[in-house]
Amino acid sequence: MKLTVFGATGGIGGEIVRQALAAGHGVTAVVRDPARLGVTGEGLEVFRADLTDPEALRAAVAGRDAVLSGLGPRKKADAGIAAGLTRSVVRAMEAEGVRRLVVVSAAPVGPPAERQPVVDRIVGSLVAKVLRPVYDDLRAMEAELANSSTDWTSVRPPRLQDKPATGLYRKVVGGTPASGRFIGRADVAHAMLAVLDDASTVRQGVGVAY
Template identity: 70%
Template sequence: MALRLTVFGATGGIGQELVRQGLAAGHEVTAVVRDPARLTVTGPGLEVFRADLTDPGALRPAVAGRDAVLSGLGARSRKEAGAGTATRVTVPVLRAMEAEGVRRLLVVSAAPVGPAPEGDPLLDRVVRAVIGALLKDVYTDLTAMEAELARSATDWTAVRPPKLTDGPLTGRYRTAVGTGPRSGRTISRADVAHAMLTMIGDPATLKQGVGVAY
């Protein structure tokens, strides 16, 4: 069934994949961007919407009447994370959706935000702790973003990948609702986008964090 989708962060690695795969599946896709020149995806069914991401009122036309909103928004550096970028740009999206009565939202978070998988090997737990310390500001920001999701009126899903790669779309990965796949260390941006599009209609993922990994 063709859906009407809006993608935020459409010029990022996951965002462009969401747009590309959404169009390939026959959906109508509105790509919300700050700089249209950075969007390399084209095709029938695509609408490019330029907007100030800090103004919920300006975002309302981009989400009105949509079946789902997908977001690849987030900090591109530790400095941006320290400024709470993921939270700051996600809250206006939430307010715009609530104002328009649009409920389904899927966002990109990160594996360390969720609980560690039960039975994870010691090496994976050590690596997780080290990465968590090195990127503390990033995960603090994403944790705050997920708290905003939980307080919202949306039917949200926070998709939590581990280390991202530029590998190909395979469609072969593991998911775990509420936690992460055991020993899940990497996944391509293309497969994260595939997982997000697949989860749109999955009621088991509503108001949940979902780990995705190979």
């Protein structure tokens, strides 16, 4: 497949690029600063662009089979960038007639897990309050997706860890894995690539966790 990856210099985005190249896909990595991209390989194209300008992004998505985005706030001060930058990506895709889009969101944006232990509910409520601006941004991002013509999927992980990819995690389409507290960034990338051909995940949120 011909893939475009946004947020390619981030932890999840970089893993998407690395794993996609290893699987034999052609990858266009969209970055602000090419020097920050720590991935190389055959089939990789680096595309430098202003992510706030949909017109500047059209060439990066034109003719691609799918787009994956690791864009999102890394801290409370970044709240607002996920919705804004995703809006630019969506507009560029719509202009070029590219439909498949997979983004990363967060578990608290999805529905509560069934049979969630009391302790997990309490901890989750506290985290949601502390990081409310971040989750509000991601909810706004998902609202942008819902109002778009794209065939989107939002992958919603809990707390992220730096661990090697295992491919061993739980996935709930339209829901959240019970007691799902952690997952590695590499496995989030794995999940995002895995849902590309899964029709059941189109226009759905997908909860992932160990």
